[in-house]
Amino acid sequence: MKIERLLSIIVILLERKKVPAPRLAEIFEVSTRTIYRDIDTLNAAGIPVITYPGVNGGVGILEEFKLEKNLFTSEDLSSLLTGLSSISSAFSSSEITNALIKLKGIIPEKRLKDIEKKTNRIIIDLTPWKNTNNVSSDLKSIKSAMDKNKILTFKYEDRQRKKSTRKIEPYRIILKGNDWYVEGFCILRNDFRYFKLSRISDLKITKKSFAPREIPEAEPENGPIQENIIILRVSVDKSLKGEFTELYGEQCFISEKDSKYVADIPFADNEYSYRILMGFADKCEILEPKNIRNEFISRIKKAAALYKM
Structure with a gap:
């Protein structure tokens, strides 16, 4: 997930003077273009990540900005911890656990107790009350397929109860209201589509890989997820x-x-x-x-x- 990658990039750049962008892309198994988009995101958030040209170049955080790990305010850190904790309730992923550990690792000890106190004021539990549709299991499978760029297959029943078998390149998981969706490139329709997890059955990760495409901007507010x-x-x-x-x-x-x-x-x-x-x-x-x-x-x-x- 992007938030994990951004936090990990910050941790790496805090520890090292500079790292080549292709090396970061290799570490996180994404394209170099994605790393440069992440750098733009960090800069927009007020973290001055700069690019050094040349053979021995790379990317790094401006030295004057490494203020004894005071990179975030207490409110920033408690919001990040709350967000990551809520995600971990749905995915139970070692990657998210590691991101939480890394985030706590960049918090000075004297501030940690106060930040954890603020974090514990808000609890977001995304696990369903009833797991009759194996939503948690499907979420883990979809995330694994996204991480490894593997095609998913499943049976799908749409609103009109029409049944079909789909193959998709999975790109995004979305929680809209009380429902989970996966967004992917549908090979049958030759276009990006949203699929409601409660209408999916027999979900399987195939051995076939795909080359990631440029995906459209997320628009769950007004996009196809929106019911009439x-x-x-x-x-x-x-x-x-x-x-x-x-x-x-x-x-x-x-x-x-x-x-x-x-x-x-x-x-x-x-x-x-x-x-x-x-x-x-x-x-x-x-x-x-x-x-x-x-x-x-x-x-x-x-x-x-x-x-x-």
Whole structure:
């Protein structure tokens, strides 16, 4: 992962005067171009990494800037530790553990206790409550394939329940809301695609390697991951206030009368969203839009038909 590589580059450059960019590329098993992009990232963060030309050249941190390891503020370091700890909860990777150790290694001992105290104020645990879909195992396999530039194969079921077998070059893992996705170059579609891990089965790392491509900018906010969200107006029994507040926020309630609330909630027109509403049974009624209400009525009738005597 990029954050691990950036931290490791900092540690290496703090310990050495300069290192050739191709050597760094070899250490981290990436292209020299990627190393130069990392250098740009570090410079943008205020760490002056400079390039020395010539036969004995390389890259290094400006000597005057090596201020007794005071490279980051306490807030910077606690944020980095929190981020890495959250990632390790999902991946349980030795690389991430090593990155945590290295990061703590560049913190002066007199500051470490205060920084760890700040870090422990926020805990982000990305492990799922239920691991029925083997998400953790798939995440580890995908990361391993990315690290080794190996093609993945798996069976996939899309939103319309169409099934296909896919081969992809994996490039990115994304957590969007409660769902994990892998972004990769799909050989079947000859283009970059997002795949939801909960719809993946029979995931395998092949022995076939691929040459990394230039990947598009990440756009999980507005990209293909984004579901088509519409606003539902619903009538909700007051006994569901706690659940609705947890799911949609206090601001979803717009009025109340007797034992009911009227609420506006975001809704993705997919199976998962319908199942959530079906779970509220007779304590939640869809008021509008009409097409969603009619679809819901149709689903209720099909369910009721199963129990006709």
